[in-house]
Amino acid sequence: MSKPVQTALERRVLLRTATAKDATITLALLERAGLEGKACAEADELVRELQVGAGALLIAEDALADPGMGGLVTMLRQQPAWSDLPILVVASSGDASTAVLALMDAGANITIVERPLRIVALISAARSALRARSRQYELRALLEGLRLVDQRKTEFLATLAHELRNPLAPLRTALSILTMKEHSAESARPHYEMMGRQINHMVRLIDDLMEVSRITRGKIELKLEIVPLNRVIDEAIELSRPAIDAGRHRLQQTLPAESWFVRGDPVRLTQVFSNLLNNAAKYTPPGGSIEIIAGRHADQVHVHVRDNGVGVPADMLQPMFEMFVQVPDAARTAQGGLGIGLTLVKSLVELHGGSVHARSDGPGRGTDVTVELPLVKAAELPSDPIAYEALQGPLAETVLVVDDNRDAADSLSVLLRAFGARTAVAYSGGAALELMQSLHASIAIVDIGMPGMDGCELAQRLRADPRNADLLLVALTGWGQPGDRVRIKAAGFDHHFLKPLDSDSLISMLRAVRAAPSHAHPPHVRTH
Numbered sequence: 001m002s003k004p005v006q007t008a009l010e011r012r013v014l015l016r017t018a019t020a021k022d023a024t025i026t027l028a029l030l031e032r033a034g035l036e037g038k039a040c041a042e043a044d045e046l047v048r049e050l051q052v053g054a055g056a057l058l059i060a061e062d063a064l065a066d067p068g069m070g071g072l073v074t075m076l077r078q079q080p081a082w083s084d085l086p087i088l089v090v091a092s093s094g095d096a097s098t099a100v101l102a103l104m105d106a107g108a109n110i111t112i113v114e115r116p117l118r119i120v121a122l123i124s125a126a127r128s129a130l131r132a133r134s135r136q137y138e139l140r141a142l143l144e145g146l147r148l149v150d151q152r153k154t155e156f157l158a159t160l161a162h163e164l165r166n167p168l169a170p171l172r173t174a175l176s177i178l179t180m181k182e183h184s185a186e187s188a189r190p191h192y193e194m195m196g197r198q199i200n201h202m203v204r205l206i207d208d209l210m211e212v213s214r215i216t217r218g219k220i221e222l223k224l225e226i227v228p229l230n231r232v233i234d235e236a237i238e239l240s241r242p243a244i245d246a247g248r249h250r251l252q253q254t255l256p257a258e259s260w261f262v263r264g265d266p267v268r269l270t271q272v273f274s275n276l277l278n279n280a281a282k283y284t285p286p287g288g289s290i291e292i293i294a295g296r297h298a299d300q301v302h303v304h305v306r307d308n309g310v311g312v313p314a315d316m317l318q319p320m321f322e323m324f325v326q327v328p329d330a331a332r333t334a335q336g337g338l339g340i341g342l343t344l345v346k347s348l349v350e351l352h353g354g355s356v357h358a359r360s361d362g363p364g365r366g367t368d369v370t371v372e373l374p375l376v377k378a379a380e381l382p383s384d385p386i387a388y389e390a391l392q393g394p395l396a397e398t399v400l401v402v403d404d405n406r407d408a409a410d411s412l413s414v415l416l417r418a419f420g421a422r423t424a425v426a427y428s429g430g431a432a433l434e435l436m437q438s439l440h441a442s443i444a445i446v447d448i449g450m451p452g453m454d455g456c457e458l459a460q461r462l463r464a465d466p467r468n469a470d471l472l473l474v475a476l477t478g479w480g481q482p483g484d485r486v487r488i489k490a491a492g493f494d495h496h497f498l499k500p501l502d503s504d505s506l507i508s509m510l511r512a513v514r515a516a517p518s519h520a521h522p523p524h525v526r527t528h
Contacts, residue, residue, distance in 0.1 A: 006137040008036070009053035013126055015039045016046045017090075018060040026058065026122075033123045035130070043068025050075060054085070056129035061091040064099035073106045082140040084109045086129035090117065167198035222265040222351060223505060225512040226376055229260045229301060233292060236273035243281040244290060249307075254293040260301055261376040264352045266508055269373075272348050275341045276305040276369050283367070284309030300354075301375050306368045312360040320358065321346040349373070397510065398422045398440060402432040402458065403447035403476070412445065412501070419507055429453030433461060441471065443510065448477035448488065456491035463492040472513060476501060 013030055015037055017023040023039035030037040037058075040046040043066040046057070050072070063069075079085060086109050089100055093114045104110055113125055174191040183191075233255060237244075244251050262269070273292070280290045284307045291306040312320060321342045349356045354373040360366065399421045403409035406427055413423040424439050426432035429450055436444075444462065448455035455475060462468045475493040477484065488496050497506060 006134065007053060010137065011036060011055045011130065011134075012049075012053065013037045013056050013058055013130070014046055014049050014054045016043060016057070016059045016063045016066075018062045022060065029119060029123065030126065033126070035123075035126060042066065043072065047071040047075060050085075055133040056086040056088060056126060058088045058090065058126065061089055061097055061100060064089070064097070064103065069099075069103075073103065073108075076103075076106055076108050080140075082136055082143055084132075084136060086111065086132055088113050088122075088125050088129060090115065167202050171195055171198050222268060223509065224263055224265060225508065226261050226263055226380070227266045227269065229262055229294060229303075230255055232262075232264075232266055232269045233273055233294070233303070235266075235270045236277060237292070239270065239274040240277035240281065243278050247281045247284060248287045249281055249284060250287075250289050252289070252291045254291070256294055256296070260294070260296065262301065262352070262373050263376050263380075264373070267502075267504055268348050269352065272345050272371060273303065273305070275345050276371070279341055279369075280305055280307035280309065280367070283307065296375070297372075299375050299377065300372050303371045303373070304368055305371075306366065308366040310367075311363045311365045312358060312367050313363060314360075317358045317360060321356065345369075345371075396420050396422075397442050398424070400424050400426065400432060400435060400439060400441040400444040402426045402429070402444065402450075402455070404428060404450045405447070408447070415503055421510075429455070429458040429461075432458055436462065436465075436468070443472045443474065445474045445476060445506075446493075448475055448479065456487060459491040459493055474506070474509075 013035055015023055015026055017026060017039065020039075020041075027037045027039060038049060040049055043063070046059075047068065050057070076085065087103070088111050089103070090113050091097065091100060100110070100112070111125055111129065113122055174195050178188060178191055233253075237251070237253070277290065277292065284290065289308045291304070293304040293306070295302050295304075346356050349371055352373055354371060356369065356371050359368045359370070399413075399416050401409050401413050401416070401423060402425075403412070404427055409425045409427060413425050416423050421443075424435055424441065426435050430453060432444070432446070446455040446458055450458075453461075455477070459473050459475075462471060462473065472495075473493045475488045475491075475496045476499060477488065477496070478499045485496060495509060
């Protein structure tokens with residue numbers, strides 16, 4: 001569905017003159033002025049043409065006595081709220097006739113053009129009437145757009161209510177079963193597992209809603225780095241593999257043998273392609289075929305995600321990326337979901353300077369969604385290819401983890417060691433300073449909210465030691481207000497992560513820092 005636009009027929013001036021000669025002369029005048037006219041021999045014809053479309057009417061006063069003009073009066077009284085059709089009445093000088101007064105009483109938007117006619121006055125009146133009518137069409141389009149948005153919101157809220165009720169029903173049933181009688185741990189476990197799955201489903205729905213809200217309000221911040229396209233697609237396939245396997249689909253990949261690089265947030269780009277793959281899996285009947293194909297076009301990469309599923313009607317190929325829009329009947333095939341995945345995809349791709357569009361041969365004939373992203377130019381790539389191997393290889397760094405929460409510090413140390421880093425752990429600021437006397441750490445990850453010497457004081461004391469000039473300082477905190485960020489930056493921290501820690505973002509940042517020339521952390525890497 002799309003907003004109505006003004007058509008050529010709706011820009012016409014319809015004429016009902018006293019004589020055929022008058023009609024011929026007036027049409028010629030309108031044509032010379034670049035206006036389109038249509039002469040009507042009878043009032044009934046005028047009414048029929050008005051139903052097709054008109055920008056204004058030009059009627060001779062004498063013609064108003066035609067009994068067929070009753071149909072015009074009826075139409076004028078039934079105009080929609082946006083419409084106020086301009087009518088030019090060519091009348092003799094002096095008092096208005098009874099017919100003109102009756103038309104005015106009907107609420108008609110009348111302008112009197114008196115005889116003898118001045119050509120310039122007639123053309124000026126006609127142009128003014130058409131301009132006014134054009135503004136009415138703009139109002140019509142606006143009202144129709146608002147109506148569509150309201151309709152889509154209503155449909156979306158109904159879908160949301162349905163999707164939230166789905167997991168609530170088994171949760172309520174399981175609670176009833178568990179409270180009816182005592183259960184052993186073994187017999188209760190399936191119910192708890194089911195409740196966990198349903199809660200996770202609800203969390204995913206809410207997360208999607210919050211994600212769209214953040215993007216549409218401009219509250220999302222990309223963590224940009226130069227990333228290999230193949231790595232992003234491989235991780236997207238890994239994320240989507242359960243949905244693909246559940247549908248028993250065949251997945252075919254056609255990816256470049258050489259390395260193509262894009263500048264983007266690897267987590268968000270992975271989200272784009274995993275959403276598209278999940279969509280393909282959801283909207284393709286069991287045992288279907290899914291393809292992901294990457295091709296290069298000048299300085300852009302085009303990634304196609306194709307399926308042989310339910311397809312998309314031609315009039316929905318563009319609207320399906322808009323908020324609150326779902327393809328009719330597709331939800332039944334997808335078996336659930338809010339239908340906002342494509343809105344996320346479009347928003348994230350555009351934030352990366354790219355575009356996304358879809359093609360389909362119609363219902364039942366599959367869909368091809370194409371993501372276009374700018375490639376990093378060769379001049380922007382470092383000359384040392386080892387730097388790019390660092391983006392995927394082990395960290396091989398010495399990292400000091402400082403946190404008074406022993407479980408948090410120890411678990412982060414284990415995670416970093418799993419990625420190849422050498423780690424040391426301190427549970428207080430004083431212990432960290434003592435360790436750094438003998439530890440040649442290149443990175444320190446510090447909790448801000450420690451008792452005694454907090455993270456900011458520790459950072460300032462570390463920065464004051466010339467031996468730590470190249471130390472990369474990363475802050476971990478539960479405080480994310482602008483004032484907190486300013487204080488943390490002033491203390492000497494290079495990066496700032498909120499708790500709970502997004503470990504993928506942390507590892508991506510550390511790898512990007514290591515890959516940067518001279519081991520310096522690049523200015524385009526931003527964390528929060």
